[in-house]
Amino acid sequence: MxxxxxxxxxxxxxxxxxxxxxxxxxxxxxxxxxxxxxxxxxxxxxxxxxxxxxxxxxxTPESVVCVSPFTQVGGSCLLLALDELHTWQSARQFCAGYGADLAHFSDVNTFAAILEYIKTISIFYNLSKNVNIWIGESDEAVEGTWVWVTGELMPRGAPFWGTRDGNLPEPADDRRQNCVVLWKRDQYYLHELPCTHEAAPLCQI
Structure with a gap:
């Protein structure tokens, strides 16, 4: 008992x-x-x-002074190296050589200015091939939490992210794809890709 x-x-x-x-x-x-x-x-x-x-x-954006080879775009100094193809980490190292890092933005106006800059550079290069462009955003630290290299959070959805097959919205939160490009075939809207993909760096000071 x-x-x-x-x-x-x-x-x-x-x-x-x-x-x-x-x-x-x-x-x-x-x-x-x-x-x-x-x-x-x-x-x-x-x-x-x-x-x-x-x-x-x-x-104001007009008061920002940029030194060559950088160009003033939306209040920042940008360098798009379309003749360079790098992995995401290698692209950051390339930008670091100029005292910069991969580009980031947080508002629609800056995004629109960057797209216009890319269009201008592409015309200058007479670029016909599909070259994607690295920007400074990833979810490597926490899957599904997209963060800029500055530590700022990046919102999902329109007007920044594009769509994939079946018009499904990016990002897909694929664990194999942790870095972000401006995807040429989708008018340079944001898409996630493996960080080992090779793309052109968009550097920002």
């Missing part, structure tokens, strides 16, 4: 411990999600404050 009671108490203690562990796991998951949402909110606030700061200081 005492042995039976002892086993029952043991089972009860184990059940209580299991329930407590389940509650702790659920709380940890909720905390992680809350932290992720807080990070996204802070990034948005930071970007808004940066934009307001630029306006307050009177900085």
């Amino acid at each position: 005492a042995s039976h009671l002892y086993l029952s108490l043991t089972d009860l203690l184990l059940l209580r411990q299991e329930a407590q562990l389940n509650r702790m796991a659920a709380a940890q998951e909720a905390t992680t999600e809350l932290l992720k949402e807080s990070l996204e909110t802070l990034v948005q606030v930071r970007d808004s404050l940066k934009a307001l700061g630029s306006k307050a200081e009177g900085r």
Whole structure:
């Protein structure tokens, strides 16, 4: 009888411990999600404050001075090296040689300015072949969380991301594809590709 009671108490203690562990796991998951949402909110606030700061200081795209071979585009200095083909990491190293990194953007106007710049350079090069262009975005750290090389989060969907077969929206969140190109065959909208793909670097200072 005492042995039976002892086993029952043991089972009860184990059940209580299991329930407590389940509650702790659920709380940890909720905390992680809350932290992720807080990070996204802070990034948005930071970007808004940066934009307001630029306006307050009177900085405009026209006031940015770029040194050759860089060109002023949308308030930044860009270099598109269409005659260079690199993996994503190698493209970053190429840009680093100029004191730059792969390009990033956070608003539609800058994206439109970059697309116009690419179109101009492509005409100059008389480019007919399909050369994709690396930009500084990946989800290598956390699958499905797309982050610029600056640490800023990149939103999904229109107007930046393109579509693939069947008009399915990019990114596909394929674990084998963790880096982002401007995809020539889709009018240079964003597509995810393996980081070992070779594409032209778009550098930004």
